[in-house]
Amino acid sequence: MTLLRKYTRAKVPLLLVCVCAALTLAAQEKPSPLPETEKHPQAWPATGARKPNIVLMLTDNLGYGELGVYGGGILRGAPTPRIDKLAAESTRLLNFNVEAQCTPSRSALMTGRFPIRSGTYQVPRGGVPEGLTVWEI
Numbered sequence: 001m002t003l004l005r006k007y008t009r010a011k012v013p014l015l016l017v018c019v020c021a022a023l024t025l026a027a028q029e030k031p032s033p034l035p036e037t038e039k040h041p042q043a044w045p046a047t048g049a050r051k052p053n054i055v056l057m058l059t060d061n062l063g064y065g066e067l068g069v070y071g072g073g074i075l076r077g078a079p080t081p082r083i084d085k086l087a088a089e090s091t092r093l094l095n096f097n098v099e100a101q102c103t104p105s106r107s108a109l110m111t112g113r114f115p116i117r118s119g120t121y122q123v124p125r126g127g128v129p130e131g132l133t134v135w136e137i
Contacts, residue, residue: 055086058109060102 065072068080069087103123104115115121 055090056109057083058105 063072064070066076066078066080067073067087068075068084069092072078073080073084101123104121107113107115107118107120111118
């Protein structure tokens with residue numbers, strides 16, 4: 001038996017005992033009480049408060065630079081004045097991820113899950129049970 005194996009076999013039980021002791025101590029610790037502000041959260045404003053307007057646009061085959069607000073528009077041959085005006089009055093989200101196909105993006109929007117977790121990471125193929133049916137093609 002090599003020295004490394006003997007050393008490893010001797011340390012594994014010790015490591016296991018240390019991990020169990022740490023978990024036991026962590027389980028015995030009492031959780032800290034909630035601050036007063038979290039016990040009684042502020043209620044929503046009563047009547048008269050403006051409700052937020054939310055507009056979500058999901059488009060297919062639209063690149064980042066296609067819209068005028070992001071440097072495209074008339075320069076790319078398709079002016080987008082209404083979208084540019086909407087963007088000027090809105091919050092612009094600049095950190096996002098899109099997929100090359102529409103199916104994963106639509107799935108993520110509808111389910112709130114990463115497309116790979118719901119099995120919708122590509123467009124369904126025709127002719128397979130989970131894919132497109134003949135009348136959908």
